[in-house]
Amino acid sequence: MINKIKGWIVITAIAVGLQMMVTRISGYFEDILVLAGINAILAVSLNWVNGLSGQFSLGQAGFMAIGAYASSYVSMFVFHSPNHSIWGQQGVLIFSLLVGGGVSGLVGYLIGIPVLRLKGDYLAIATLGFLEIVKVVLYNVQCVGGAEGLAGIPQTTTPFLVFFILGGSVLITYRFLHSRHGRALISIRENEVAAASLGIPTTFYKVQVFVVSAVLAGMAGGLFAHYLSYINPSSFGIMMTLEIVIMVVLGGMGSTSGSVLAAFFLTILPEALRPVQHWTGIDLRMVLYALILIFVMIMRPQGILGCREIWDVLPRKKKNHP
Amino acid sequence: MPGNLGCTPTEKEKSSMNAPIALNVENMTLSFGGIVAVDDLSLEVKTGELVGLIGPNGAGKTTVFNILSGIYLPQNGNIRVFGKPIDGFKTHQITRAGLVRTFQNIRLFKEMSVADNIKVGFYHENSYGLKDAFFQTHFFHNQETQLMKKVHELMELLELSAYQNKLAKALAYGDQKKLELARALATGAKLLLLDEPVAGMNRSETQWFMKTILNVKQRFGLSMLVIEHDMHLVMGVCERIYVMEHGIKIAEGSPKAIQNDLRVIEAYLGKKSRA
Amino acid sequence: MQEFIQLVINGAALGSIYALIALGYTMVYGVLGLINFAHGDVLMVGAYAGLLAVWSIHLNAHPTLLGLLWVFVVAMVASSLLGVLIERFAYRPLRNGSKLNLLITSVGVSLLLENLCQILWGATPRVFPSILNQEIFFKVDHVAITNYLVVTFLVSVVLMIILEWIVLKTQLGRAMRAISYSHEMAMLVGISADNIIMITFMIGSALAAAAGILVVINYPQVDPTMGLLLGLKAFVAAVLGGIGSIRGAVVGALTMGILESLIAGYFSSTYRDALAFIVLILVLMIKPSGLFGHHQPEKV
Numbered sequence: 001m002i003n004k005i006k007g008w009i010v011i012t013a014i015a016v017g018l019q020m021m022v023t024r025i026s027g028y029f030e031d032i033l034v035l036a037g038i039n040a041i042l043a044v045s046l047n048w049v050n051g052l053s054g055q056f057s058l059g060q061a062g063f064m065a066i067g068a069y070a071s072s073y074v075s076m077f078v079f080h081s082p083n084h085s086i087w088g089q090q091g092v093l094i095f096s097l098l099v100g101g102g103v104s105g106l107v108g109y110l111i112g113i114p115v116l117r118l119k120g121d122y123l124a125i126a127t128l129g130f131l132e133i134v135k136v137v138l139y140n141v142q143c144v145g146g147a148e149g150l151a152g153i154p155q156t157t158t159p160f161l162v163f164f165i166l167g168g169s170v171l172i173t174y175r176f177l178h179s180r181h182g183r184a185l186i187s188i189r190e191n192e193v194a195a196a197s198l199g200i201p202t203t204f205y206k207v208q209v210f211v212v213s214a215v216l217a218g219m220a221g222g223l224f225a226h227y228l229s230y231i232n233p234s235s236f237g238i239m240m241t242l243e244i245v246i247m248v249v250l251g252g253m254g255s256t257s258g259s260v261l262a263a264f265f266l267t268i269l270p271e272a273l274r275p276v277q278h279w280t281g282i283d284l285r286m287v288l289y290a291l292i293l294i295f296v297m298i299m300r301p302q303g304i305l306g307c308r309e310i311w312d313v314l315p316r317k318k319k320n321h322p
Numbered sequence: 323m324p325g326n327l328g329c330t331p332t333e334k335e336k337s338s339m340n341a342p343i344a345l346n347v348e349n350m351t352l353s354f355g356g357i358v359a360v361d362d363l364s365l366e367v368k369t370g371e372l373v374g375l376i377g378p379n380g381a382g383k384t385t386v387f388n389i390l391s392g393i394y395l396p397q398n399g400n401i402r403v404f405g406k407p408i409d410g411f412k413t414h415q416i417t418r419a420g421l422v423r424t425f426q427n428i429r430l431f432k433e434m435s436v437a438d439n440i441k442v443g444f445y446h447e448n449s450y451g452l453k454d455a456f457f458q459t460h461f462f463h464n465q466e467t468q469l470m471k472k473v474h475e476l477m478e479l480l481e482l483s484a485y486q487n488k489l490a491k492a493l494a495y496g497d498q499k500k501l502e503l504a505r506a507l508a509t510g511a512k513l514l515l516l517d518e519p520v521a522g523m524n525r526s527e528t529q530w531f532m533k534t535i536l537n538v539k540q541r542f543g544l545s546m547l548v549i550e551h552d553m554h555l556v557m558g559v560c561e562r563i564y565v566m567e568h569g570i571k572i573a574e575g576s577p578k579a580i581q582n583d584l585r586v587i588e589a590y591l592g593k594k595s596r597a
Numbered sequence: 598m599q600e601f602i603q604l605v606i607n608g609a610a611l612g613s614i615y616a617l618i619a620l621g622y623t624m625v626y627g628v629l630g631l632i633n634f635a636h637g638d639v640l641m642v643g644a645y646a647g648l649l650a651v652w653s654i655h656l657n658a659h660p661t662l663l664g665l666l667w668v669f670v671v672a673m674v675a676s677s678l679l680g681v682l683i684e685r686f687a688y689r690p691l692r693n694g695s696k697l698n699l700l701i702t703s704v705g706v707s708l709l710l711e712n713l714c715q716i717l718w719g720a721t722p723r724v725f726p727s728i729l730n731q732e733i734f735f736k737v738d739h740v741a742i743t744n745y746l747v748v749t750f751l752v753s754v755v756l757m758i759i760l761e762w763i764v765l766k767t768q769l770g771r772a773m774r775a776i777s778y779s780h781e782m783a784m785l786v787g788i789s790a791d792n793i794i795m796i797t798f799m800i801g802s803a804l805a806a807a808a809g810i811l812v813v814i815n816y817p818q819v820d821p822t823m824g825l826l827l828g829l830k831a832f833v834a835a836v837l838g839g840i841g842s843i844r845g846a847v848v849g850a851l852t853m854g855i856l857e858s859l860i861a862g863y864f865s866s867t868y869r870d871a872l873a874f875i876v877l878i879l880v881l882m883i884k885p886s887g888l889f890g891h892h893q894p895e896k897v
Contacts, residue, residue, distance in 0.1 A: 005457065056697055121632045121700050125832065126881055129874030132829075136871040172456055179455035179462070180441070180448045180469075183434070187442040190431035196413035197391055198421055198443050203412075238825070242708060242879050249333050249701055286712040293705030298690045301698045307433060 007175075011167035014077040019160035030159065031261050032271055037162040038223050040263035041302075043247040044169045049255035050245070052177070053209045054067035054189030055121060059111075059127030061216050062134040063104045065236035067218025068225035069144050071100030072153045075226065093156040097165075097222040104218025105211045112210035116203070131241060149232025150225075157227040165223065166260070169216050173256045174309075185209060189254075239286070246289050250296055252303030255309035262303075266292075268298055329538055343405065344369045344513045344545035345390070345421070349563035359385045360396070361569040368514065371544045372539065373576075374560035376553075378589055383549045384426055387515050391423045392416045403513060413419075418446065424502045426549075428520045432491035436482055439490050439501055440473045442506025447472065472508075480504045480534065496527045497545040500534075507538060514539075516548045520555060526550065532559060551556030557581065565589065601737045604862040605855055610746045612854020613753035617808035618831030619838070619846040620760060620761065621801030626840050627777035628797045630696055634703035635683060637828020638710040638803060639676050643806025644725070644819045646675035646716060651726050660728050669730060669752070672810050673803040680802030681795055689791070707825075714821040722820035724811040749811050756807060757847065760800065764843060773797060807848025826870065830857075833877040848888060 022030045038071060049057045071168045074096035079203075115126050139147050174181045187195040188202050225231045247266055251258030270285040277284055296303060305313065345367040360382045367373045375383050388394045390401060391415040397576045401408050403419045411419065431439050448469055454462040477483045480500045485493060490501060499519065506514060519535065520528040532555055539546060552554050556563065557577040565573040565580060567589040573580055580586055618640060623866065625633045650671035654664060687706050688859045691699050735746045764770035776784040780790050812827065813819055817828045830853065838849025879888060 007458075056700070082657065097577075118881055118885065120697055122836075122885065123880055124700060125632060125829075125836075125879055128829070129833075129877045136867065140867055175455050175458065176452070179452075179466075180450070181452060183438055183442050184445055186434060186438075187431045190433055191429045193393065193413075194425065194431065195442065197425075198505060199414045199417035199422075199446055200442065201414050223459035235636050242704060245701070245704070253323055257553060277629065281714075282716050286708060287588075287716070290705050290707075290709035290712060292689055293708065294702055297694075297698050297702040298687075301691070301694055303506060322684050 067221030071222030108214025608855035608858025616850035637824030641824035674805035839887030844887030
């Protein structure tokens with residue numbers, strides 16, 4: 001029994017540890033770490049589509065927006081009376097995150113079936129189109145604030161929850177990849193025709209992965225909304241999508257740990273460069289991102305880790321695989 | 323449908339014994355914008371038979387395979403695999419119906435290990451779901467252990483054991499061909515379509531490979547349809563041969579009959595020329 | 598009815614602007630197989646160059662036809678230089694890599710241009726001085742044809758005729774078409790792929806800049822992200838017409854322009870921007886090769 005949930009216990013412990021560490025340091029570092037964690041969840045979610053399944057989506061911010069709005073709606077309007085106990089707050093948040101992830105996953109399913117018939121650059125543009133449509137809809141739906149957005153979302157996101165969900169998504173990804181389902185998915189990326197000819201239901205997997213990715217992005221969106229307590233449609237534009245894409249590309253498309261590392265690196269880097277920025281008076285962040293994207297593509301198109309994981313690269317004891 | 327084991331006779335195999343025809347194609351036609359690639363083709367492969375499909379380059383042989391494996395949709399025609407109509411089936415459904423193919427230009431999963439390539443072939447062997455994978459249940463571990471045994475058996479049979487953890491792209495050409503065969507066998511399909519299995523191999527490799535093919539055919543009770551240019555080989559092992567030219571079947575019969583067929587000789591050598 | 602005709606005419610003007618942009622997408626796709634994500638940003642840089650040109654001769658004080666021409670020329674030259682630079686330094690090193698890497702690079706180039714312009718000019722929109730006194734050129738019943746519409750149609754038709762002539766009648770055009778069939782074969786018969794691709798980028802970028810100037814004459818402001826949505830819509834137009842087909846790009850763009858104008862006129866302009874993407878997804882679902890494209894089945 002303990003063996004079965006060993007991985008989950010480890011993740012919980014790490015998340016608790018980080019929570020205790022983060023609350024002891026300044027609010028500024030807490031902000032950076034939590035946002036880095038949320039970005040990492042987004043990067044892991046996009047890596048499912050762009051790295052593992054070999055498709056290319058630019059719509060991730062759309063799923064994030066759906067999750068953010070749906071979960072905020074639940075915690076603001078379904079549970080209107082403010083809950084003061086920490087357990088009550090966390091319970092409401094977890095429930096609203098599940099709703100946010102669920103709604104996002106459902107939309108992912110409905111969009112995925114038609115859109116995933118496309119490949120490569122066409123899929124990229126179609127998913128970008130999906131993102132724009134989500135934004136237009138949000139601008140025009142008054143019950144979630146329209147163009148003004150939603151303010152006063154309960155600020156209940158804790159570092160523990162962020163890191164627990166991040167850890168959980170990494171663990172799930174790892175175990176998925178080492179199962180028959182993961183092998184089927186990678187075979188589709190490697191050679192779709194051959195995979196189908198071996199009896200792999202390719203469309204089923206592509207849609208399924210798109211849904212998983214949407215669920216994770218939706219939950220990350222929920223965490224994001226409940227951390228900042230204010231969202232509006234323009235928070236989830238093409239820039240947000242591109243930031244996530246850059247993380248996945250830099251880390252190495254197909255590498256989950258690479259995506260996480262790149263997410264932390266790219267969230268912390270602009271903060272580290274703040275003095276330079278202050279001195280020159282120029283917002284270097286996006287220029288830097290753009291240059292990273294171009295140089296990675298020209299110098300090392302597979303990203304830092306390629307398809308490998310950090311634990312494949314580091315020296316380690318002999319593997320004792322079951 | 324229960325997973326059919328690759329190595330022991332199963333329900334499926336028994337039922338295929340009852341249906342004497344492994345593959346039955348009637349009046350199959352496919353044209354690409356005015357060019358008729360396959361014209362009113364009929365052919366059949368009896369259970370346990372090894373049938374050759376030959377013809378000059380561009381005759382439409384690979385197109386036939388692409389239709390049979392569901393990659394192209396024919397405009398006309400009926401296809402039955404072990405008696406079951408597969409019209410409108412997707413590729414993976416056709417494989418489940420018992421037809422699997424290899425490719426002329428090898429299509430391995432290059433970044434996956436040899437063992438993992440074969441495991442993909444065994445996809446339907448296991449039945450555990452996502453939940454079992456996420457929580458690493460006993461069911462998951464048992465099935466994965468069983469699977470590994472089967473993978474080892476196949477690797478041993480095809481002399482691939484030494485490369486178990488090597489990436490597929492790192493294999494030599496001949497070994498890649500073997501791996502593609504192993505992967506196809508893993509699916510448990512009983513009708514094998516081989517597209518130029520020994521192209522690019524030298525004499526001894528070819529002989530080893532053909533011996534292996536006959537061996538697995540015997541062992542797993544397979545039926546086969548083979549495209550091959552190596553006439554020596556085709557005439558040597560095939561029980562029956564179909565000859566195509568410009569999408570049309572121009573001859574069929576035993577190797578002996580085909581060798582003496584005037585139309586076949588013309589198709590290969592031209593009417594007057596001497597090769 | 599009169600309103601309808603007016604909307605269609607305005608839409609056709611918008612459509613011919615989209616066409617100029619869409620041609621750039623289609624031509625680059627033809628020779629490289631790349632959706633040039635940065636194309637809209639090249640247009641934006643062209644518009645800024647136009648702004649410089651206006652200031653350089655104090656055109657805003659008294660608009661003249663010669664001055665208008667000067668603005669077009671400066672913008673087009675600046676953009677074609679930029680197009681060449683982008684091709685040379687960002688795309689050429691990746692030409693033999695995967696198409697996806699090329700697409701990601703073009704996304705990076707787009708980000709870079711937008712943010713560099715933001716540093717240079719600020720994020721807030723700049724007013725583009727009026728260089729054409731908008732007045733009604735002639736009127737049939739209540740349908741008004743402004744001189745802006747006349748200029749737009751004139752510029753786009755002239756540029757399209759020149760392009761058509763280049764592609765169909767000149768040695769350069771033949772080389773471009775040859776390359777779009779196969780780089781290797783074109784090189785075997787002595788065509789320099791590098792040069793032809795470079796010239797393709799020059800032409801495409803110049804057309805985008807002309808479109809950019811036409812846009813800012815009517816909506817008199819420039820900002821670093823103006824190219825994004827324009828570019829995406831023109832791309833949709835190119836896909837609608839069948840990417841790779843020059844006629845298709847023009848027909849697709851006109852259709853898009855007229856549809857947008859009608860939707861903005863009869864419904865609401867907030868839904869106008871969603872239209873493009875709904876059209877895109879529908880086209881890709883129903884006939885991915887577009888109106889004039891050819892679909893090539895995957896070789897197995």
